[in-house]
Amino acid sequence: MSALAYVNGTITPLAEARLPLLDRGVFFGDGVYDTLFSINGRLHAPERHFRRLAHSLHETGIGAISIEEIESALAELSGRCEHRDVDFYIQVTRGVQPARAHTWKEEPRPTLIITAQERHDLPAEHYARGVTLFSHTDLRWGRCDIKSVNLLPNVMARQKAAAAGGYDALLVRDGHVTEGSGSSVLIVEEGVLVAPPLSYEILPSITREIVLELAREAGVPVRLERRTLEQYIQADEAMVLSTKVGVLPVRAIDSVELPTERPLIERLRALYQETVQALAE
Amino acid sequence: MSALAYVNGTITPLAEARLPLLDRGVFFGDGVYDTLFSINGRLHAPERHFRRLAHSLHETGIGAISIEEIESALAELSGRCEHRDVDFYIQVTRGVQPARAHTWKEEPRPTLIITAQERHDLPAEHYARGVTLFSHTDLRWGRCDIKSVNLLPNVMARQKAAAAGGYDALLVRDGHVTEGSGSSVLIVEEGVLVAPPLSYEILPSITREIVLELAREAGVPVRLERRTLEQYIQADEAMVLSTKVGVLPVRAIDSVELPTERPLIERLRALYQETVQALAE
Numbered sequence: 236m237s238a239l240a241y242v243n244g245t246i247t248p249l250a251e252a253r254l255p256l257l258d259r260g261v262f263f264g265d266g267v268y269d270t271l272f273s274i275n276g277r278l279h280a281p282e283r284h285f286r287r288l289a290h291s292l293h294e295t296g297i298g299a300i301s302i303e304e305i306e307s308a309l310a311e312l313s314g315r316c317e318h319r320d321v322d323f324y325i326q327v328t329r330g331v332q333p334a335r336a337h338t339w340k341e342e343p344r345p346t347l348i349i350t351a352q353e354r355h356d357l358p359a360e361h362y363a364r365g366v367t368l369f370s371h372t373d374l375r376w377g378r379c380d381i382k383s384v385n386l387l388p389n390v391m392a393r394q395k396a397a398a399a400g401g402y403d404a405l406l407v408r409d410g411h412v413t414e415g416s417g418s419s420v421l422i423v424e425e426g427v428l429v430a431p432p433l434s435y436e437i438l439p440s441i442t443r444e445i446v447l448e449l450a451r452e453a454g455v456p457v458r459l460e461r462r463t464l465e466q467y468i469q470a471d472e473a474m475v476l477s478t479k480v481g482v483l484p485v486r487a488i489d490s491v492e493l494p495t496e497r498p499l500i501e502r503l504r505a506l507y508q509e510t511v512q513a514l515a516e
Numbered sequence: 517m518s519a520l521a522y523v524n525g526t527i528t529p530l531a532e533a534r535l536p537l538l539d540r541g542v543f544f545g546d547g548v549y550d551t552l553f554s555i556n557g558r559l560h561a562p563e564r565h566f567r568r569l570a571h572s573l574h575e576t577g578i579g580a581i582s583i584e585e586i587e588s589a590l591a592e593l594s595g596r597c598e599h600r601d602v603d604f605y606i607q608v609t610r611g612v613q614p615a616r617a618h619t620w621k622e623e624p625r626p627t628l629i630i631t632a633q634e635r636h637d638l639p640a641e642h643y644a645r646g647v648t649l650f651s652h653t654d655l656r657w658g659r660c661d662i663k664s665v666n667l668l669p670n671v672m673a674r675q676k677a678a679a680a681g682g683y684d685a686l687l688v689r690d691g692h693v694t695e696g697s698g699s700s701v702l703i704v705e706e707g708v709l710v711a712p713p714l715s716y717e718i719l720p721s722i723t724r725e726i727v728l729e730l731a732r733e734a735g736v737p738v739r740l741e742r743r744t745l746e747q748y749i750q751a752d753e754a755m756v757l758s759t760k761v762g763v764l765p766v767r768a769i770d771s772v773e774l775p776t777e778r779p780l781i782e783r784l785r786a787l788y789q790e791t792v793q794a795l796a797e
Contacts, residue, residue: 256523256629261539261541262605263665265668334519377653383668384544385669386543387545389618390618391576393618393619394618397619
């Protein structure tokens with residue numbers, strides 16, 4: 236399938252899609268986004284993703300668009316997709332202005348962008364071997380709970396990690412680990428699943444939310460506490476999580492190898508995969 | 517004059533200019549910018565603006581474009597402008613990718629965007645009466661010395677100030693004032709010009725740089741030190757500075773009126789205006 240793009244009602248091949256230069260997304264990064272996927276034509280956890288997108292829209296004051304409108308556009312684009320396993324990317328910007336200006340008197344009409352690309356799993360060896368992370372100072376802004384397109388600090392940290400052969404950066408703010416630049420992180424300490432508490436410092440990851448629920452249902456103790464980089468490196472197990480990759484074990488942090496036995500990660504990964512697999516049946 | 521836009525070699529009316537959706541500027545805010553102006557067809561302080569743009573490009577690793585290339589495009593666009601007093605906006609993004617991905621193996625070719633609009637001075641009463649500021653927590657990232665298009669925290673702070681009838685927000689980080697959301701700030705304390713020291717917390721404002729040089733040349737004592745919001749409110753004089761407005765007196769901060777006599781601001785504003793006026797002669 237060639238990838239598709241929906242921009243304010245018009246569907247085209249992704250590579251041909253255009254945006255007005257005067258869109259506030261271009262000049263100010265004045266927009267928010269979310270990602271979700273379908274398996275067998277059925278969306279995974281859509282209500283959770285739309286709840287998060289509604290939070291991002293509300294907190295940035297991008298008001299003149301409804302979740303219903305976005306769902307309807309997503310359904311329209313989905314109906315045009317040749318494939319049934321699809322990664323969707325949804326972005327809403329504050330819209331087009333007649334001239335570049337930080338502020339507005341009358342809020343412009345938001346721009347709705349959705350892209351659709353065939354979904355492919357990561358190579359199985361990534362899950363078997365695990366991935367490597369490189370620590371980086373968390374330079375992001377003070378409202379990381381908003382999924383905004385102001386991603387330059389994420390890009391800079393992740394590119395540095397990638398150039399060193401890593402999968403993602405592991406961000407550290409004021410001495411404690413927050414998350415990856417494009418994923419959230421969890422560790423296991425003596426059978427306890429430890430995750431940073433939700434705050435303005437991290438994105439409320441949907442994959443993490445589901446995994447924590449599955450862990451609690453399975454009787455795995457969960458602790459929401461901050462940990463230092465040193466504690467991450469000394470963890471029994473560590474994982475990164477994202478909508479794109481699901482649950483992915485961490486092999487090494489800053490070139491220090493973690494244990495190769497990952498009993499709890501494997502168990503949680505299997506439980507999470509069941510929620511994905513259920514869509515295929 | 518209808519405003520013009522240059523995008524990678526193509527010049528169109530600004531309102532007709534388009535950008536590929538797959539430009540990293542759209543998905544990641546992965547770009548930097550600068551603004552400058554011409555009077556009588558002559559650029560004001562271009563070498564300073566290009567030096568700052570080079571810094572932004574270097575620090576973000578957007579490498580595959582030269583300042584000479586940008587200067588040449590600016591000259592081409594300038595030649596197409598009907599007017600002689602023009603505000604230019606220059607943005608460079610990391611370029612277009614075949615699909616949305618945080619990282620890249622081969623750096624894409626950067627996208628060069630320049631817009632040109634006729635320059636108008638603010639109404640004279642703004643300079644006579646002064647403007648009002650409203651304090652706001654500085655939520656921006658850890659590298660505000662880079663003039664990036666990740667401007668969502670600036671937009672949110674400034675819109676809140678504008679909704680309250682203010683000109684700009686006055687940003688406060690860890691108890692000290694950094695700058696405005698779209699301008700830098702200076703105060704006068706007993707005849708001494710006080711400005712926050714350059715750091716990752718503030719943009720190296722060109723207007724501020726020029727004004728500080730003019731002050732030193734005129735024998736005005738200058739101190740580069742942090743100050744609290746309380747100290748700003750109690751200042752003898754306060755001003756905001758930007759390429760767009762030059763030197764603009766502050767009348768009130770958080771609804772507290774400052775003294776209406778502003779001898780040092782008026783002196784510095786006159787000196788700064790001479791550097792602008794010199795272009796017209």
